[in-house]
Amino acid sequence: MVDPHPVGFRFRPTDEEIFNPYLKSKNMDGNTSHVDEVISTVDIYSFDPSELASQSSWTRKETDNVLYFFCPKENRYNRGERQSRKTKSGSWKKTGVTTNIMRKRGDCEKIGEKRVFVFQYSKIFGGTKLKSDWVMHEYVATFVSPTQVTFGCS
Template structure:
């Protein structure tokens, strides 16, 4: 898709979770394709720019994707974040995404750093990703990165 003159896709965290991710989880149409659905574990971070929908590019440093949740083990709850060349490692704790009007949490944000190689001896890289997801009790099957 060609870029629209003057269009900037620059959603707030509230908009990413409360609008885009919620609609995706509820299988509702957005009206325009802005965020690609990808299988993150099949791609290393340097491949991601080519997978993003051009309207959702924010320069050369930010891209947005919907990623179906995958678990490391069939009956487990740990997410699978291993890629062909390394893995995404969570840093810190989940941060709530707040609805400013009701002062309630509508989702969570987690920061991930990419490491080349196999855990736990991977080499830290400058690739950083923010993962947004709906609260667990809503049984969300997608997250937005």
């Protein structure tokens, strides 16, 4: 069996590279087979964090501590855009502020947002939920149409 990950190769895209070519291609292109080879599409809320490594298409499971997934956006409630981020044994809770991701070259427009989540187990110990070491960085594309205002880089 041939190792699909050549020796010395490491997949670590920057925040900007997550959006273009990967997330932009996934949202706008018809043929995404080139993207699907690198990043799996998985409903991550159907799995606990410890089960996600087996769902990844691009990790050396014995060495990588970073996994990449596309997750279809589903509004889990009947009204509004709010999502439920619950799994079988806990939930993902947002921590910190949402960070704008700006294009570094050219027009420096806003291309997306990054949110950070921490996994908390449902069981309550001493009146508080038990936090885990699992952290998720969620990237949301905000592709700007030509008629909208763009933001400058600082």
